[in-house]
Amino acid sequence: MYTQGLDSLGKDCLRDPAQDAGALERSFQARVDAEDKIEPKDWMPEAYRRTLVRQISQHAHSEIVGMLPEGNWITRAPSLLRKAILIAKVQDEGGHGAYLYSAAETLGVSRAELVDQLLEGKAKYSSIFNYPTPTWADVGAIGWLVDGAAIMNQIPLCRCSYGPYARAMVRICKEESFHQRQGYEIMLRLSRGTAAQRDMAQSALDRWWWPSLMMFGPSDAESKHGAQSMRWKIKRFSNDELRQKFVDFTVPQADFLGLKVPDPELRWDDAAQHYRFGAIDWNEFEQVLKGHGPCNRERLDARRRAHEEGRWVREAAAAWAAKQAARAAATEAA
Amino acid sequence: MTPQLRYVLRLADSSLVLAQRLGEWVGHAPALEEDLGLANVSLDLLGQARLLLAHAGELEGRGRGEDQLAYLRGESEYFNLTLVEQPNGDFGQTIARQFLFDAWQLGMYEAMQQSADARLAAIAAKALKETRYHLRYSGGWLIRLGDGTEESRRRTQQALERLWPFVNELFATDDVDREAARAGIGPEPGTLESGWTQRVDEVLAQATLAPPARAHFVWYGKQGRHGEHLGYLLAEMQSLHRAHPGANW
Numbered sequence: 001m002y003t004q005g006l007d008s009l010g011k012d013c014l015r016d017p018a019q020d021a022g023a024l025e026r027s028f029q030a031r032v033d034a035e036d037k038i039e040p041k042d043w044m045p046e047a048y049r050r051t052l053v054r055q056i057s058q059h060a061h062s063e064i065v066g067m068l069p070e071g072n073w074i075t076r077a078p079s080l081l082r083k084a085i086l087i088a089k090v091q092d093e094g095g096h097g098a099y100l101y102s103a104a105e106t107l108g109v110s111r112a113e114l115v116d117q118l119l120e121g122k123a124k125y126s127s128i129f130n131y132p133t134p135t136w137a138d139v140g141a142i143g144w145l146v147d148g149a150a151i152m153n154q155i156p157l158c159r160c161s162y163g164p165y166a167r168a169m170v171r172i173c174k175e176e177s178f179h180q181r182q183g184y185e186i187m188l189r190l191s192r193g194t195a196a197q198r199d200m201a202q203s204a205l206d207r208w209w210w211p212s213l214m215m216f217g218p219s220d221a222e223s224k225h226g227a228q229s230m231r232w233k234i235k236r237f238s239n240d241e242l243r244q245k246f247v248d249f250t251v252p253q254a255d256f257l258g259l260k261v262p263d264p265e266l267r268w269d270d271a272a273q274h275y276r277f278g279a280i281d282w283n284e285f286e287q288v289l290k291g292h293g294p295c296n297r298e299r300l301d302a303r304r305r306a307h308e309e310g311r312w313v314r315e316a317a318a319a320w321a322a323k324q325a326a327r328a329a330a331t332e333a334a
Numbered sequence: 335m336t337p338q339l340r341y342v343l344r345l346a347d348s349s350l351v352l353a354q355r356l357g358e359w360v361g362h363a364p365a366l367e368e369d370l371g372l373a374n375v376s377l378d379l380l381g382q383a384r385l386l387l388a389h390a391g392e393l394e395g396r397g398r399g400e401d402q403l404a405y406l407r408g409e410s411e412y413f414n415l416t417l418v419e420q421p422n423g424d425f426g427q428t429i430a431r432q433f434l435f436d437a438w439q440l441g442m443y444e445a446m447q448q449s450a451d452a453r454l455a456a457i458a459a460k461a462l463k464e465t466r467y468h469l470r471y472s473g474g475w476l477i478r479l480g481d482g483t484e485e486s487r488r489r490t491q492q493a494l495e496r497l498w499p500f501v502n503e504l505f506a507t508d509d510v511d512r513e514a515a516r517a518g519i520g521p522e523p524g525t526l527e528s529g530w531t532q533r534v535d536e537v538l539a540q541a542t543l544a545p546p547a548r549a550h551f552v553w554y555g556k557q558g559r560h561g562e563h564l565g566y567l568l569a570e571m572q573s574l575h576r577a578h579p580g581a582n583w
Contacts, residue, residue, distance in 0.1 A: 064366070067360065067361035067369070068361050071360050071361035071362075074357040074358075074360055075354060075357055075358055075570050075571060076570060076571065076573055076574050077574075078405075078574045078575045078578070078581075078583040079401045079405075079575070079583045080350075080380065080383070080384050080387075080400050080401060080404055081384075082583055083357070083380060084377060084380050084381065084384070087357060087360060087373050087376055087377050087380070088373075088377060090360050090361065090373065091360070091369070091370055091373035091374070091377070094360075094361075094366055094369045094370050094373070095370060097366060098366050098367070098370070101366075136574055136583075186583075189582060189583060193581055193582055193583075194578060194580075194581050196578060196581075197578065197581055302361070302362065305362070306361070306362045306363065306364070309364070309424065309425075310363065310364020310365060310368075310425065311364075312483065312485050312486055312489065313364035313365070313368075313425045313426075313479070313486065314364055314365055315482070315483050315485075315486070316478055316479050316482025316483050316485075316486030317478050317482065319482045319483045319486075320477070320478040320481055320482045323481065
């Protein structure tokens with residue numbers, strides 16, 4: 001889409017492409033620095049566009065794949081109220097996916113292309129969703145920790161330089177913060193419940209803690225896209241900063257639940273006013289990222305199956321729409 | 335169990351069982367919009383079931399709330415229509431089941447707005463708005479599938495054939511129904527048939543689908559006599575709740 005914007009600049013701009021590209025880029029960066037929002041028809045560097053497409057589509061895919069681990073408990077939710085809350089939550093995630101795909105489409109890619117990339121295994125999604133949800137407490141832990149971590153990541157995105165993404169994130173963050181509280185409330189109820197319920201809650205925390213810390217991505221020293229994204233104000237804080245913020249925020253919540261964070265090195269550093277935590281197993285992160293996590297195959301298979309089994313339905317809808325259009329045209333002609 | 339209580343449980347259970355079936359779809363639908371749509375219908379039906387079960391608990395007067403009624407009754411104590419416990423099948427079968435039920439529920443709630451049971455009348459008025467939307471959704475899809483491709487037409491016609499044997503029960507009237515109708519609690523099912531047929535025929539015609547012939551056999555899920563599917567549905571739905579007696583969630 002931005003190429004239309006480029007065309008509209010007229011022929012003069014194209015006389016010396018190298019110089020003009022430099023000037024365009026400088027004025028683009030000046031706008032970003034001034035906290036202007038970049039809109040779909042504005043000129044933008046190709047790398048900026050690509051970075052956004054990658055990030056927004058990964059985010060959208062994460063929402064869609066993320067429906068699966070929690071959806072796993074819809075049919076078995078232990079009370080009707082919990083069932084209703086869970087269906088609404090999973091539905092919200094689908095909604096987030098829908099408007100994130102729309103935000104990505106403003107950058108000149110179609111949802112269908114992006115979904116194909118996911119199904120072909122070419123696109124990434126948040127690797128946290130490759131972990132299983134064997135118990136009800138996992139639904140609570142996902143809300144509390146995974147959505148909690150997502151909020152830390154996403155609140156700064158509400159100020160992202162790209163307008164459509166920033167605006168989508170405002171609504172998403174509101175809903176995520178609701179989900180986080182719902183998840184915490186599940187954990188609270190379990191931790192104040194029977195011995196079996198408390199065990200369930202502790203075991204879920206044990207399993208989700210480290211993968212949640214990994215959600216912030218590689219450490220700053222290893223991060224591939226960090227610095228440029230900061231300059232473009234797509235990203236506002238580094239991975240490590242956000243991870244620290246999450247730990248500082250979450251540990252007292254675990255204490256309140258009476259649950260133990262599974263990190264023997266975790267301690268409060270009074271001088272720094274931060275929690276210090278143990279080393280993350282980046283080897284596990286790499287493995288899950290490469291497709292060797294516990295549920296990678298299942299998650300993608302589920303998405304592929306839904307897509308394949310739904311093909312005839314989508315074809316029917318398209319065929320019907322075409323017939324309707326033809327009928328309308330025939331009526332008009334007659 | 336009074337006829338009024340039994341009558342309310344029938345409505346509650348049909349909504350609950352169908353909500354449960356639709357919940358199975360979430361995350362696996364043919365398109366993202368259908369994930370959202372099916373989840374919406376499921377949530378509405380679940381909401382209706384919760385109101386109706388809470389009311390049933392009050393009518394019963396034994397201190398049972400929505401969760402005890404939902405999670406601690408066995409198959410033979412569930413009084414839903416046999417139609418709604420039928421498996422999802424493909425999207426066409428889910429839509430056909432939904433459509434046949436929505437067309438029934440619409441007439442039922444319309445009549446129930448005048449119930450002598452004020453609580454039931456209020457629930458019906460709220461649920462009716464939702465049901466109109468559900469019928470638009472399921473009817474809209476039925477038309478697209480019926481009048482879409484050759485494959486979608488074949489699949490959807492097959493779905494109708496498979497589900498049609500459960501239609502008789504929608505209008506079968508037994509003593510519970512007669513008693514409830516006499517007391518002004520809700521409509522006698524037989525009175526809903528002509529409205530239903532009209533609604534269904536109209537959409538089937540647009541969908542270029544043929545209504546199958548009605549056979550004689552009548553299912554009686556609403557009397558607690560079910561087919562083979564409900565047991566599994568309840569086993570799954572109730573498993574966690576039953577594994578932790580007395581726990582709060």
